[in-house]
Amino acid sequence: MLTEADLTALALTFRLAGLTTVILLFLGTPLAWWLANTRCRCKTWVEAAVALPLVLPPTVLGFYLLILLGPHGPIGGAMQALGGQPLAFTFAGLVVGSVCYSLPFVVQPLRDAFAAIGPRPMEVAATLRAAPLDRFFTVAVPLARPGFLTAAVLGFAHTVGEFGVVLMIGGNIPGETQVLSIAIYDHVERLDYGHAHWLAGGLLALSFFLLLAVYTVNRRFRGMQP
């Protein structure tokens, strides 16, 4: 069935996807809230930049990240100057890459969920004495629950399926940067279709059932709305 290396890749992939999702929810929530509510003219620019990973070939994104994170890049260089390691070809580098790569999959559902709430519930909360942060956490977040679920699952699933960016900035180091999609690629290259089937089929089933769960839960939630 699965080899030792496959299991390592599986664990690494889930660790990467989980960490990326958590980071994205923290970064994406304020960004999505800002996008849903701002009247700033720079909004369209930010929206376009956030959506970029949707259309950009992952290799392009990966290439620029490699340059930025590598020992001669501004970020990698700075890390090195501070006594750290450059991020290229490390797990931390993969996390940075995944955060960029999956950003729109988290920010867009959140932005749409916040926009769908509209300004009224927040105004109502203000007239009931709730300060801005208080009303954000007690009104906006609970009402945007379907958006959070969609964002978390899409962010997770999309990171699990990442290939091009990982290949560019992570390479193929077992236990450090070898993720599932790359393990599948390796199996196919070696014409080891049996192992490729197990991994590919498993990924297919996982992705489908995650999405099924999201749509079922969100449908129930919508039934609750007036």
Added chain:
Amino acid sequence: MTIEARFRFARGGFTFDAELTVPARGVTAIFGPSGCGKTTLLRAVAGLEHAPDGYLRVGDEAWQDRQRFVPCHRRPLGYVFQEVGLFAHLTVRHNLEYGLKRVAADTRRVAFDEAVALLRVAPLLDRRPAGLSGGERQRVAIARALLTSPRLLLMDEPLAALDQASKGEILPFLDRLHEELEIPVLYVSHAPDEVARLADHLVLMHDGRVAASGPIADMMTRVDLPLAHGNDAEAVIEATVVDHDDRYHLTYLTFPGGRFTVNRKDLPVGRRVRLRVAARDVSLSLGYHSTGTSILNIFPARVEEIADANPSQVTVRLTAGGVPMLSRITRKSAAALGLSPGVEVYAQVKSVALLA
């Protein structure tokens, strides 16, 4: 104690320039056609609309002036929105507690059970807003606003989104609010019958400006204002129940201009009620004819002012014992009677509506 407000701003071609002083007690209706800025005024009072250089003082507290702008969540007010705005993710009980929890215990003046009883929402407590009727939602929203122990209650057309039956359900609660709690209310409406029933004071708005403001009885009968010229022009008269007539099944009420006779109502003697007398139901005569007429409500009155209502009719403003009233008669009759300000007449009131 008064509420003083002045807001001035321009937004997308609409100029808002409202200045008003109204008593900080009873119900002040803000009345006008849609788009005249009624809701904007309410939002500015709540602090949801930031009018730079605005001024707002409620009683002895400044909520906005040159130095300060108290944010909405720090203003001790309650706001009932037209489309209610219950939180869909919370049960009725948690909706009610949302505001209550955020008010310091020593400043609470309305208890949970009190508001629940006043608006009869006890059977709804464990339900979610999605399962409630329009009238039930509005009752919950009013109770929720009251539970913040507001020093000013703002209501933005709370009945406008409701059907006739739900309106009938809510109105008695608004009457009780009026009687049982001493919270001043700013009540936005474009429905004359709600205003006549609930308001003590009236602010008339037009095109983002305050056109006129004053006690309801005066405002309804001022012939320089549009209210007195519509087909439904009417006077609002406060009267007291004094007696019941069991033989003819009648109720008697007094007001400074005399005694009204109306169909029997089950109201205790001494109860203050509001009567509405439509201008078109009041005819005038120069002499007193207590015989030869079926009309029971006839009062001596003096003509104060006469204004054209339309090419064939005039609106006459009268006072009976100092209480203003309106009469709509033909211009021909006015000429035949020789009516002019100061003339003493008898006002014959054909029908009276009693607002319990």
